[in-house]
Amino acid sequence: MAHPPGRARAAQELAVRLRADSPHLDVSTRSVPEPIAHGLAAESHSADLVVVGSPSDGDRAAPALAVTAQARCPVVAVPPGAVWEDDLPVVVGTDGGHLADAAVLAAFALAAALGTGVRVVCCTLGAPVTGPRSASVEQATFSVVGRCAEQYPDVPLDVRIARSHVVSGLVRHAALASMLVVGSHSTGDDSIGHRLLHRGPGPVVLIGPLAPTHRRPVPLGCDPAVE
Incomplete structure (x- = not known):
């Protein structure tokens, strides 16, 4: 999606290559001012996902965070040089706060589409609960995971309680993930989303405040692992 003629032509050329590589996909382009x-x-109102590339120079987090703040669906930020490993699990970081349901449900939906599993990571150092549902980060996380897992009984589930800070713990798990899913509360330079977009090795899926908190209704037990 681009307005300048040069970018519009580049988008059309990309669409031609995508159709050749994946003839089963319905690929279209659209130019907006x-x-x-x-x-x-605006496109997110009728989309399941919005995917944006990250610039190789400057603030590579800025475009994705700006879109996430307004998007009605998850936003996938793909860093330069990212390698796609769709056989690895989808990792979702959560503290059980007010974006937790939307983030965990998005992770399950993506894992179901990819035919892989979900790894829920709760980092307990410096991660206060942002919602009122529980007095503890771990309890809030288990509550969210229980609700979401009931909708995706066929998706393998792994829950990790990581005794680490949020950014370092999620970056470590993201190295062995197809993608990392997190809630995005703000667009500031000190936000978790901003730091993960700069340090994450692969695609980062941002769940903004306007993203849906429910997806497809479709129970899964698991034994949480403590790290």
Whole structure:
């Protein structure tokens, strides 16, 4: 999606290559005059995912965070040089806060589509609960996971309680994941999403405040592992 003629031609050329590589996909292009964040946010009303590339220079987190703040669906930020490993689990980081349900449900939906599993990672150092449902991060996480897992009984589930800080713990798990899913509360330079977009080795899926908190209704038991 781009307005300048050069970018529009590049998008059309990319669509031709995608159709050749994946003939079963319905690929279309659209050019809009709006700023990219507003244009993609508008498209998110009828989309399951919005995917944005990260610039190789400057603030590579800025485009994705700007779109996430307005998007009505998850936003996937793909860093330069990212390698796609769709046989690895989808990792989702959560503290059981108010974006937890949307983030964990998005992780299950993505894992179901990819035919892989979900690894829920709860980092307990410096991660206060942002919602009122529970007095402890671990309890809040288990509550969210229990609700979400009931909708995806066929998706393998692994829960990890990591005695580490959020960013370092999630970056470590992201190294062995197809993608990392997190809630995005703010667009500031000190936000978790901003730091993960700069340090994460692969695609990062951001769940913003306007993303849906429910997906497809479709129970899975698991033994949480403590690290």
